[in-house]
Amino acid sequence: MARGEVLAVRQASVSLSGRSILKDIDFSLEAGEFCGLIGANGSGKTTLLRTILGFIAPSSGSVTIDSGGKLASVGYVPQKFALDPYMPMRARDLVALGLDGNRLGVPLPSPGRRRKVDEMLESVDATRFADQRIGNLSGGQQQRVLIAHALIRRPRLLLLDEPLANLDMRSVAGVVALLRRLSQEFQTSVLLSAHDMNPLLSAMDRIVYLAHGRAASGSTDAVVRTEVLSQLYGYHIDVVRVHGRVIVVAAEAEDDAQAAVAHDPVHVAQVP
Numbered sequence: 001m002a003r004g005e006v007l008a009v010r011q012a013s014v015s016l017s018g019r020s021i022l023k024d025i026d027f028s029l030e031a032g033e034f035c036g037l038i039g040a041n042g043s044g045k046t047t048l049l050r051t052i053l054g055f056i057a058p059s060s061g062s063v064t065i066d067s068g069g070k071l072a073s074v075g076y077v078p079q080k081f082a083l084d085p086y087m088p089m090r091a092r093d094l095v096a097l098g099l100d101g102n103r104l105g106v107p108l109p110s111p112g113r114r115r116k117v118d119e120m121l122e123s124v125d126a127t128r129f130a131d132q133r134i135g136n137l138s139g140g141q142q143q144r145v146l147i148a149h150a151l152i153r154r155p156r157l158l159l160l161d162e163p164l165a166n167l168d169m170r171s172v173a174g175v176v177a178l179l180r181r182l183s184q185e186f187q188t189s190v191l192l193s194a195h196d197m198n199p200l201l202s203a204m205d206r207i208v209y210l211a212h213g214r215a216a217s218g219s220t221d222a223v224v225r226t227e228v229l230s231q232l233y234g235y236h237i238d239v240v241r242v243h244g245r246v247i248v249v250a251a252e253a254e255d256d257a258q259a260a261v262a263h264d265p266v267h268v269a270q271v272p
Ligand SMILES: Nc1ncnc2c1ncn2[C@@H]1O[C@H](COP(=O)(O)OP(=O)(O)OP(=O)(O)O)[C@@H](O)[C@H]1O
Pocket: 016, 017, 019, 021, 039, 040, 041, 042, 043, 044, 045, 046, 047, 048, 195
């Protein structure tokens, strides 16, 4: 691994049930970098995150994480974390659970634990709803608590699977700004998956763009370009910038392009 790198994914390929899902994925993240993992539904974002977490072994290539000597090197906020409104657990209880890692049993309360939890709740602006039932909080508030849970042991790398899905526009902006701030403050590298890159444009240091099981990575300006994405998709793509938003357009009505549009009308729009 190069100096300063927290995560290095090198020529990693992944097959599931005999099907090739990811091919030759290659990118790295440095300390404190904020990276968007962008791709349409089914492009392999969750599979890549699970591979980085070590739940899936790559069939070739490698994934290396530099723990920096820490026990808790990776924090994870999974997709679709269902919180039952009737679960008798306060926001602060969930954050406190993050302190326990893999330990079993109920830890004794202590002033030290309480202080760490209070500080973490404060960092994610959750102090005012810390004593409410987790299931009664709004989607944006729940995301803040889940982020606090994942970050309380100050991991070097934080992985988040579609944390912006199902949030309203204001909450999306709030969660992105929060993650940007925390990644700098804690020097935690963030890898966040999303199907729409637009809310992340101002926050991303780099992008990993997945299509057809392959990835293009680098700075947003270097990757989100007509030539690069056309090569990745294997047919002509136009990258259109309108009012500060990026729209990726499959310009030709080829079969593959049609399929992409049908697959994800939000991500790849089609010129009529
Ligand atoms: N266990 C499995 N066996 C075979 N194929 C699988 C398996 N799990 C996932 N896949 C396939 O791998 C591809 C990538 O799925 P993945 O969930 O990683 O995509 P994603 O980008 O996270 O999608 P979404 O945005 O819908 O969550 C999909 O075509 C999916 O059907």
